[in-house]
Amino acid sequence: MRERILETGTETEANGERSAFRRVVETAFELVYPRTCWICDERIVGAEAGGGRSGDVGAVGVLGGFRVPLAALVCAECRRAASVPARTFCRRCGRVAIRETARGDDALCRFCLRKTGAAEFAFDEVRPMHFYRGTTRALVLQLKRTVDPTLAEIAARLYFESRRRVLAAFRPDAVVPVPMNWRRRFLRSVNSPDFLASALARELGVPCWAKTVRRVRATPPQSAVDWEARRDNVAGAFDLKVGKADGSLDRLKGKRILLVDDAFTSGATANEIASLLKDDGDVEAVCVATLARAGLGKGRRL
Numbered sequence: 001m002r003e004r005i006l007e008t009g010t011e012t013e014a015n016g017e018r019s020a021f022r023r024v025v026e027t028a029f030e031l032v033y034p035r036t037c038w039i040c041d042e043r044i045v046g047a048e049a050g051g052g053r054s055g056d057v058g059a060v061g062v063l064g065g066f067r068v069p070l071a072a073l074v075c076a077e078c079r080r081a082a083s084v085p086a087r088t089f090c091r092r093c094g095r096v097a098i099r100e101t102a103r104g105d106d107a108l109c110r111f112c113l114r115k116t117g118a119a120e121f122a123f124d125e126v127r128p129m130h131f132y133r134g135t136t137r138a139l140v141l142q143l144k145r146t147v148d149p150t151l152a153e154i155a156a157r158l159y160f161e162s163r164r165r166v167l168a169a170f171r172p173d174a175v176v177p178v179p180m181n182w183r184r185r186f187l188r189s190v191n192s193p194d195f196l197a198s199a200l201a202r203e204l205g206v207p208c209w210a211k212t213v214r215r216v217r218a219t220p221p222q223s224a225v226d227w228e229a230r231r232d233n234v235a236g237a238f239d240l241k242v243g244k245a246d247g248s249l250d251r252l253k254g255k256r257i258l259l260v261d262d263a264f265t266s267g268a269t270a271n272e273i274a275s276l277l278k279d280d281g282d283v284e285a286v287c288v289a290t291l292a293r294a295g296l297g298k299g300r301r302l
Contacts, residue, residue: 037075038154039082039139044075070161073154081135083162086127091166094126094264094293105166121267123259123274125287127166129159132263132294140262140292143192152195155291159196160203163289167204170287172258175201175208176277178269179215179238197260200289204258212252212281213273214241230268238273240280252281259288265295 035044070079090097090109097107130136139155160167177197194210201208217237240249257277259270267288274286 035072037078038073038151039078039135039142040075042075042077044072070154070157074158078135079158081130082139082158083129084131086163086166089126089128089293091125091127093121093267094128094288094290096296105169121271121274122278123267123270123286123288125166125170125285126264126267126270127163127287127289128264128293129162129291130293131296132265132292136292140192143195143262143291149195149199152192153199156196156199156203159289159291160200167258167287167289170258170285171256172204172206172287173255174206175204175258175260175289176212176273177208177210178259178261178273179213192262193260196262196291200258200260206258209251211241213238213276230266231271234269234272238276240276249281252277252283255281255283256285256287257283259286261288261290263292263294264288264290 036042037044074082086105087097087107089095089107090112091106092112093109095109095111097109098113101107101113132140139151139158143151143155175197177193180193197210198208215237216239219233219237240252259273259277261270264270270288270290274288277283277286
């Protein structure tokens, strides 16, 4: 017994020495490379763990074998500003929900309460994280410009933290990103929904079927198309792909799919893909997960 106590004491001392050494190293590292927020680039004060922009290793926010907390990657102000309660948005179309219905996460807008909005879309739910403004707009724009998947990992973690409850209620079987035409992807070098979908799938513990939906027709950007013409612009622009990466299309039958995009404006693109998944893939349900809800200031129906 005494020998065991001595062994335990030795282990404790060794662990303590390692911890003390690690703190010294992290402090020295912090003095040379102070932590800064990945979104606003401001200094992070009082972060919960080492890491941050200068300290993370690889593309998943990992340092020294453990996962870096979001508090060490994104400042408190950006974390607060990046999300609003899920009940802010109508669960069916993403418009602003009526206050009287906003008692839970299944709030509806005045159109969907009258059933007119619910008939507009093939997808079953849409869950934005915030409006397309401020911090969220900055995050979306950064994602479109960077080839570093670390920021997408951070965005997915922010989204997962704020929408954990509604995602659990939806119970997705797989995650599918909105695809980009290969020509545009070649020019941009990145499709942010791909990174977001992959990271979000890891958070949920479900597969990411990144090659399931492909864009078969190049279209002008939706932002360059008149509001009323957006559905026509993406009509027939997508197809379901059978390939080694994601297996046969039979795997889609009866599944609940989380469709990921960085921003949701008119809903035309998500609607076209949801229709394809339901009609050709025979999926049970589609929920659109998006960082930003845009287009609400146009003062018109979608």
